[in-house]
Amino acid sequence: MPNSQSTPGIAAGRLESQAYQDNFTDLHPRLDDHEALVAADRCYFCHDAPCMEACPTTIDIPLFIRQIATGTAESAAMTILNQNILGGMCARVCPTETLCEEVCVRETAEGKPVEIGRLQRYATDTVMGAHPFTRAAATGKTIAVVGAGPAGLSAAHRLAMHGHDVVMYDARSKAGGLNEFGIASYKSVDGFATREVDWLLSIGGITVKLGQALGNGLQLDELSKRYDAVFLAIGLTGVNALRCDGEDKDGVLDAVDFIEELRQSSDLNTLPVGRHVVVIGGGMTAVDAAVQAKLLGAEDVSLVYRRGRDRMNASPFEQDLAASKGVRIITHAAPKAVHGNGAVAEIEFAYTQDGPDGLTETGETFRLKADQVMKAIGQRLGDANGLDLDGNKIAVTDTGRTSRNGVWAGGDCASGGDDLTVTAVAEGRDAAQDIHATLMGG
Amino acid sequence: MADLHSTFLGIDSPNPFWLASAPPTDKEYNVRRAFEAGWGGVVWKTLGEAGPPVVNVNGPRYGAIFGADRRLLGLNNIELITDRPLEVNLEEITRVKRDYPDHAVIVSLMVPCEEEPWRKILNEVELTGADGVELNFGCPHGMAERGMGAAVGQVPEYIEMVTGWVKKHSNLPCIVKLTPNISNILMPAEAALRGGADAVSLINTINSITSVNLDAMSPEPMIDGMGTHGGYCGPAVKPIAMNMVAEIARNKATSGLPISAIGGVTTWRDAAEFMALGAANVQVCTAAMTYGFKVVQEMISGLSQWMDEKGHTSTADFVGLATPNVTDWQHLNLDHVTKAVINQDDCIKCGRCFAACEDTSHQAIEMSDDRTFTVKEDECVACNLCVNVCPVESCITMRTLEPGEVDERTGMIIPETKRTWLQHPNNPSADPNMCIVRGQ
Numbered sequence: 001m002p003n004s005q006s007t008p009g010i011a012a013g014r015l016e017s018q019a020y021q022d023n024f025t026d027l028h029p030r031l032d033d034h035e036a037l038v039a040a041d042r043c044y045f046c047h048d049a050p051c052m053e054a055c056p057t058t059i060d061i062p063l064f065i066r067q068i069a070t071g072t073a074e075s076a077a078m079t080i081l082n083q084n085i086l087g088g089m090c091a092r093v094c095p096t097e098t099l100c101e102e103v104c105v106r107e108t109a110e111g112k113p114v115e116i117g118r119l120q121r122y123a124t125d126t127v128m129g130a131h132p133f134t135r136a137a138a139t140g141k142t143i144a145v146v147g148a149g150p151a152g153l154s155a156a157h158r159l160a161m162h163g164h165d166v167v168m169y170d171a172r173s174k175a176g177g178l179n180e181f182g183i184a185s186y187k188s189v190d191g192f193a194t195r196e197v198d199w200l201l202s203i204g205g206i207t208v209k210l211g212q213a214l215g216n217g218l219q220l221d222e223l224s225k226r227y228d229a230v231f232l233a234i235g236l237t238g239v240n241a242l243r244c245d246g247e248d249k250d251g252v253l254d255a256v257d258f259i260e261e262l263r264q265s266s267d268l269n270t271l272p273v274g275r276h277v278v279v280i281g282g283g284m285t286a287v288d289a290a291v292q293a294k295l296l297g298a299e300d301v302s303l304v305y306r307r308g309r310d311r312m313n314a315s316p317f318e319q320d321l322a323a324s325k326g327v328r329i330i331t332h333a334a335p336k337a338v339h340g341n342g343a344v345a346e347i348e349f350a351y352t353q354d355g356p357d358g359l360t361e362t363g364e365t366f367r368l369k370a371d372q373v374m375k376a377i378g379q380r381l382g383d384a385n386g387l388d389l390d391g392n393k394i395a396v397t398d399t400g401r402t403s404r405n406g407v408w409a410g411g412d413c414a415s416g417g418d419d420l421t422v423t424a425v426a427e428g429r430d431a432a433q434d435i436h437a438t439l440m441g442g
Numbered sequence: 443m444a445d446l447h448s449t450f451l452g453i454d455s456p457n458p459f460w461l462a463s464a465p466p467t468d469k470e471y472n473v474r475r476a477f478e479a480g481w482g483g484v485v486w487k488t489l490g491e492a493g494p495p496v497v498n499v500n501g502p503r504y505g506a507i508f509g510a511d512r513r514l515l516g517l518n519n520i521e522l523i524t525d526r527p528l529e530v531n532l533e534e535i536t537r538v539k540r541d542y543p544d545h546a547v548i549v550s551l552m553v554p555c556e557e558e559p560w561r562k563i564l565n566e567v568e569l570t571g572a573d574g575v576e577l578n579f580g581c582p583h584g585m586a587e588r589g590m591g592a593a594v595g596q597v598p599e600y601i602e603m604v605t606g607w608v609k610k611h612s613n614l615p616c617i618v619k620l621t622p623n624i625s626n627i628l629m630p631a632e633a634a635l636r637g638g639a640d641a642v643s644l645i646n647t648i649n650s651i652t653s654v655n656l657d658a659m660s661p662e663p664m665i666d667g668m669g670t671h672g673g674y675c676g677p678a679v680k681p682i683a684m685n686m687v688a689e690i691a692r693n694k695a696t697s698g699l700p701i702s703a704i705g706g707v708t709t710w711r712d713a714a715e716f717m718a719l720g721a722a723n724v725q726v727c728t729a730a731m732t733y734g735f736k737v738v739q740e741m742i743s744g745l746s747q748w749m750d751e752k753g754h755t756s757t758a759d760f761v762g763l764a765t766p767n768v769t770d771w772q773h774l775n776l777d778h779v780t781k782a783v784i785n786q787d788d789c790i791k792c793g794r795c796f797a798a799c800e801d802t803s804h805q806a807i808e809m810s811d812d813r814t815f816t817v818k819e820d821e822c823v824a825c826n827l828c829v830n831v832c833p834v835e836s837c838i839t840m841r842t843l844e845p846g847e848v849d850e851r852t853g854m855i856i857p858e859t860k861r862t863w864l865q866h867p868n869n870p871s872a873d874p875n876m877c878i879v880r881g882q
């Protein structure tokens with residue numbers, strides 16, 4: 001008998017083949033020409049536009065939307081990519097409801113912002129063929145970029161554009177960072193992450209060395225000596241633990257590992273998922289894991305967060321998305337113990353409350369059935385490579401300078417800014433500009 | 443990116459987008475920021491004689507009409523020429539031109555209709571280093587009552603006379619700015635040419651009342667309970683301006699006269715259209731007033747994208763390409779037959795095409811019970827109204843019938859050859875041979 005949603009334990013193929021396709025299609029499909037014109041028409045071309053200010057890469061939003069409105073989406077794309085070379089990915093993954101669209105004056109006026117993200121996608125999709133940027137004359141300088149995620153890619157592209165050569169190292173077997181391994185499938189369909197990386201690299205001058213990890217064969221001292229500058233964009237490789245009894249039981253896993261496997265799977269039909277899934281955490285990773293577990297055919301999925309909804313890092317839009325896919329969101333509950341004989345069968349939570357002493361347990365507990373428990377309570381920096389820290393991250397200045405001369409850092413591994421794709425792109429770009437200015441004596 | 447560099451009367455500018463003489467060019471502070479924002483040139487706000495400056499109203503000076511979503515489509519104003527002292531303007535022009543040698547700085551002028559004031563002000567303008575002058579014969583309100591502006595522009599003899607004085611007393615390139623408030627634009631254009639003008643610019647604003655306050659029973663903009671006609675400009679006037687530009691470009695006497703086109707230019711496409719009709723560059727006022735100086739960035743990127751796509755390497759390449767195709771009605775091919783086609787995939791079933799066709803005259807669109815709209819080819823006269831009222835761009839298109847196909851409405855077999863009114867059987871003075879060939 002084929003598996004179904006109610007097949008006990010952890011099983012693959014819980015759904016009909018077609019259902020996988022339907023479930024994992026584009027969350028926000030490309031606007032067609034008519035939709036794009038109508039959406040663009042709503043933009044007021046605001047002066048000193050608030051949306052532009054709210055975009056971490058400061059894309060000239062009013063200008064690019066006007067360019068779409070006047071039938072020149074390719075020019076619009078260049079306006080976007082000049083500021084943000086991963087404008088295509090950002091159009092798909094930015095939580096616009098907490099960035100540009102949140103402050104759009106039409107959100108203020110009518111509660112319905114201009115659809116900036118989807119217009120950005122409409123524009124950038126027009127230039128994903130031939131690479132539209134060219135390189136300046138060769139400078140003879142070579143820069144090492146460690147980490148081929150959004151921060152590293154953005155820096156590498158900007159440096160290559162300025163005429164420098166770049167050698168980009170990544171520990172994994174594929175470039176792209178979390179664009180490739182982390183972002184929810186329905187945000188980046190049809191291999192877009194891979195295509196975008198290939199398109200970005202086709203500017204030339206960037207050598208990618210995969211399977212090469214800093215700290216494991218590759219040392220910062222050596223890179224500093226060999227290259228004119230080093231940019232670290234190694235993201236967050238450590239995962240926080242639950243620190244509760246039974247955490248080591250079978251079926252308890254890191255949400256990022258689940259998502260990574262899902263992103264790399266060529267046949268979702270063969271990907272096992274629990275009948276009862278419990279995700280612990282309140283951020284984007286938690287929501288993505290919960291939603292995708294549900295879309296894979298789990299019978300019930302609960303997302304459990306220890307504080308209130310207003311404290312969740314996942315935006316209201318994402319919370320609604322989870323709810324609309326059938327994920328049950330439980331707040332004010334902290335994990336106490338994982339129960340089960342070898343493999344997890346149940347997980348026990350304590351209710352919590354906010355009080356003058358911070359978060360405390362009320363004394364009441366409850367249990368949820370669970371074949372799979374996914375931990376999504378944050379990631380942290382793996383190894384700081386001897387650099388000064390600010391909190392848990394590599395301390396950097398506005399332009400990404402670390403405590404070590406000649407070494408810059410940006411993206412999730414560095415201090416400042418939110419852990420978002422678009423922020424990583426901005427930091428990579430700004431560090432590249434500073435490296436360029438420093439090397440060229442400007 | 444295509445090179446947008448432009449030369450007009452030997453005056454260079456980084457692109458063909460100039461700001462028209464109006465409030466955005468009324469002071470140094472503005473013009474500097476305009477150049478920084480990307481504008482290729484400016485025509486400074488019209489200067490008058492030395493002495494006490496003109497006085498503007500102190501109540502509202504603008505009225506407007508709007509499209510959907512309060513998009514400003516037409517603006518009207520009752521502002522006069524600059525109300526700042528002549529010396530101040532001249533000093534500022536000198537400084538700006540010195541700092542922006544590669545940008546065009548033209549000075550617009552309007553002084554009384556006598557030779558001496560013109561001689562005097564021209565001498566002063568020459569000292570600023572400005573690249574040329576534009577004669578404001580167009581302002582329709584306030585100044586006309588004083589014998590200037592449109593009062594000159596509506597009398598070809600005056601245009602010729604004043605232009606002559608300007609050419610006599612100055613070596614600066616001279617652009618004559620025309621008013622559209624006349625019945626035939628060729629008269630003032632030809633007069634300017636006779637007077638020695640190096641170029642014409644058009645249009646200035648159109649006499650208008652934009653709205654009436656129904657409580658106060660006064661036109662808007664209303665000043666203390668009364669209003670007056672103002673000058674109309676903005677996207678709404680573009681069709682009028684384009685026709686006038688085309689008339690001058692295709693008129694034998696004026697066909698070589700350089701034209702700087704003005705009137706409703708808001709996007710790169712507006713500029714390309716004016717230039718295709720024969721203008722060498724464009725001037726912009728309302729778009730900059732509505733959206734700020736930054737709006738030029740879209741014009742720049744859009745025009746260069748289009749030029750790249752079309753393979754034009756210079757802005758001069760496409761000037762006048764459409765002029766030969768502007769003709770009189772009698773030369774249009776009456777045997778060119780098209781039929782409307784509705785793309786059912788794009789159609790949102792609003793029924794606007796149906797209402798328009800049904801109630802206008804032709805009853806050529808059919809509506810089924812399930813709201814499918816289709817064109818009846820045997821009724822469609824190809825008027826294009828459905829295309830124009832359809833809210834979805836390119837949902838309705840016009841298909842041209844090929845030679846040999848039958849026009850189901852008239853039964854005519856589409857011929858290989860063309861037939862205009864001059865050859866048509868219904869024309870009493872048509873060529874009878876042509877009618878015999880068609881079996882009529």
Ligand SMILES: Cc1cc2nc3c(=O)[nH]c(=O)nc-3n(C[C@H](O)[C@H](O)[C@H](O)COP(=O)(O)OP(=O)(O)OC[C@H]3O[C@@H](n4cnc5c(N)ncnc54)[C@H](O)[C@@H]3O)c2cc1C
Pocket residue numbers: 093094095146147148149150151152169170171172175176177178179182183184187212213214215233234235236237256259284285288382410411412413418419420421422424
């Ligand atoms: C599940 C999940 C979903 C997310 N969803 C969104 C979203 O929808 N929208 C959004 O804006 N953001 C989202 N984010 C956040 C976003 O992905 C990150 O902020 C962004 O990828 C950070 O970019 P980065 O370049 O700093 O790091 P990463 O993308 O993490 O890239 C770091 C790269 O460095 C490599 N690396 C690590 N250590 C070493 C080493 N020692 N030597 C060599 N290479 C190394 C890694 O292999 C990786 O390729 C999500 C994150 C997660 C985990």
Ligand SMILES: Cc1cc2nc3c(=O)[nH]c(=O)nc-3n(C[C@H](O)[C@H](O)[C@H](O)COP(=O)(O)O)c2cc1C
Pocket residue numbers: 462463464465487488517519521522523524550578580581619645646647673674675676677679704705706707725726727728729
């Ligand atoms: C407020 C205002 C003031 C103007 N003042 C002048 C002027 O002083 N001299 C002049 O030649 N034209 C003047 N104009 C006309 C403009 O230069 C231009 O010819 C006209 O507005 C049409 O262009 P547009 O549709 O781009 O606005 C003025 C227009 C406006 C709106």
Ligand code: SF4
Pocket residue numbers: 042043044045046049050051052061062065103104105106114116
């Ligand atoms: S805030 Fe909204 S309306 Fe204003 S420029 Fe930005 S997208 Fe357009």
Ligand code: SF4
Pocket residue numbers: none
């Ligand atoms: S636009 Fe400026 S000057 Fe004009 S009424 Fe408004 S605030 Fe006053």
Ligand code: SF4
Pocket residue numbers: 784788789790791792793794795796815831832833834837838
């Ligand atoms: S106007 Fe256009 S969209 Fe509306 S019914 Fe007609 S064809 Fe369809």
